[in-house]
Amino acid sequence: MTPALVNPGRRLLVIGGGYTGLRLAQAAQRRGMAVQLTSREPRQDTHGLVWLPFNSASEPPALPPRQALQGTTDVVVCVPPEAGLGDPVLRLLGPILQELPLQWLGYLSTTGVYGDTGGAWVDETGTTAPRPGRSQDRLEAEQAWLASGLPVQLFRLPAIYGPGRSPFEALESGRSRLIHKPGQVFSRVHVDDIVGCLLHCQALSPEQRPTVVNVVDDCPCPSSETLGYAAHLLNHKLPAMERYDTIAAAMSPMARSFWAENRRASNGLLRHTVGYTLRYPSYREGYRACLAEERGGGGQSPRSPGSTT
Numbered sequence: 182m183t184p185a186l187v188n189p190g191r192r193l194l195v196i197g198g199g200y201t202g203l204r205l206a207q208a209a210q211r212r213g214m215a216v217q218l219t220s221r222e223p224r225q226d227t228h229g230l231v232w233l234p235f236n237s238a239s240e241p242p243a244l245p246p247r248q249a250l251q252g253t254t255d256v257v258v259c260v261p262p263e264a265g266l267g268d269p270v271l272r273l274l275g276p277i278l279q280e281l282p283l284q285w286l287g288y289l290s291t292t293g294v295y296g297d298t299g300g301a302w303v304d305e306t307g308t309t310a311p312r313p314g315r316s317q318d319r320l321e322a323e324q325a326w327l328a329s330g331l332p333v334q335l336f337r338l339p340a341i342y343g344p345g346r347s348p349f350e351a352l353e354s355g356r357s358r359l360i361h362k363p364g365q366v367f368s369r370v371h372v373d374d375i376v377g378c379l380l381h382c383q384a385l386s387p388e389q390r391p392t393v394v395n396v397v398d399d400c401p402c403p404s405s406e407t408l409g410y411a412a413h414l415l416n417h418k419l420p421a422m423e424r425y426d427t428i429a430a431a432m433s434p435m436a437r438s439f440w441a442e443n444r445r446a447s448n449g450l451l452r453h454t455v456g457y458t459l460r461y462p463s464y465r466e467g468y469r470a471c472l473a474e475e476r477g478g479g480g481q482s483p484r485s486p487g488s489t490t
């Protein structure tokens with residue numbers, strides 16, 4: 182079904198056309214928006230998407246030409262903060278953004294800003310208690326965006342999955358690990374629900390938009406449960422169960438930090454106040470859709486045109 186042209190007059194700039202950014206850009210373009218997106222590498226314009234340079238780490242930084250951004254009404258920032266250096270988008274593009282006729286700026290953050298809740302539910306009113314490092318940098322980036330005076334809305338995301346970021350390939354190639362840590366759960370969201378939520382919020386009036394929204398599904402649960410369901414869908418055997426406390430010391434610091442936090446992020450605000458209906462309320466519908474898209478012939482890599490919103 183062709184999506185409704187809800188925002189034909191809007192001009193969207195996606196800063197960071199990576200996994201989520203590209204999927205968003207494709208969906209927005211299908212809805213009739215003019216869309217530009219940035220990359221660190223030169224890229225060919227395709228399917229009506231216009232690529233601009235942005236690289237904060239090159240010397241000198243690569244910036245999109247000022248002229249190309251004229252008339253931009255909406256921005257979504259998908260670039261993470263730089264360790265100890267703050268938010269590169271705000272630092273390098275903030276003055277240009279201030280000159281644009283912006284109606285809305287979505288900033289993709291993480292539920293990591295809540296820190297460890299010991300498995301308890303946490304909503305947007307919950308205390309932020311990030312671990313030092315990436316999550317602390319993220320909270321500081323959120324605060325800097327909110328202080329910018331721009332029409333910022335923060336979206337706190339859990340683990341993102343979707344076509345090309347699903348468990349199937351690792352299961353089949355024997356790289357999956359079935360790890361058990363008693364009581365541990367993770368929250369997650371399908372990339373197309375991030376895209377759907379962003380487009381939904383963009384279309385709302387400013388007074389209808391909460392400043393901070395958790396974009397998570399209904400079903401925080403152990404990773405052993407989701408891997409079990411993926412194996413069931415593939416009719417593939419599971420790897421042997423490993424106990425977290427026997428393997429933690431050999432894990433990378435990044436993996437250990439992932440397992441060190443246990444929380445259930447709530448989506449009550451998203452569903453009841455924002456009024457967004459999740460397309461994939463749990464990993465069960467989400468994994469089935471990933472498998473269909475990955476194996477469906479038109480199989481989607483993260484860089485290929487999306488077919489859903």
Ligand SMILES: NC(=O)c1ccc[n+]([C@@H]2O[C@H](COP(=O)([O-])OP(=O)(O)OC[C@H]3O[C@@H](n4cnc5c(N)ncnc54)[C@H](OP(=O)(O)O)[C@@H]3O)[C@@H](O)[C@H]2O)c1
Nearest residue numbers: 197198199200201220221236237259260261291339340341
């Ligand atoms: N993945 C997750 O599970 C997860 C969970 C919670 C929050 N998040 C956050 O949500 C956002 C989107 O996630 P994602 O998984 O879609 O991210 P992604 O695929 O890694 O995309 C990140 C984008 O940022 C750009 N970028 C990175 N460093 C940059 C720099 N120094 N200068 C300019 N551009 C830079 C990348 O450019 P290139 O396209 O050139 O590579 C890419 O377009 C990110 O902020 C991420 O940290 C992700």
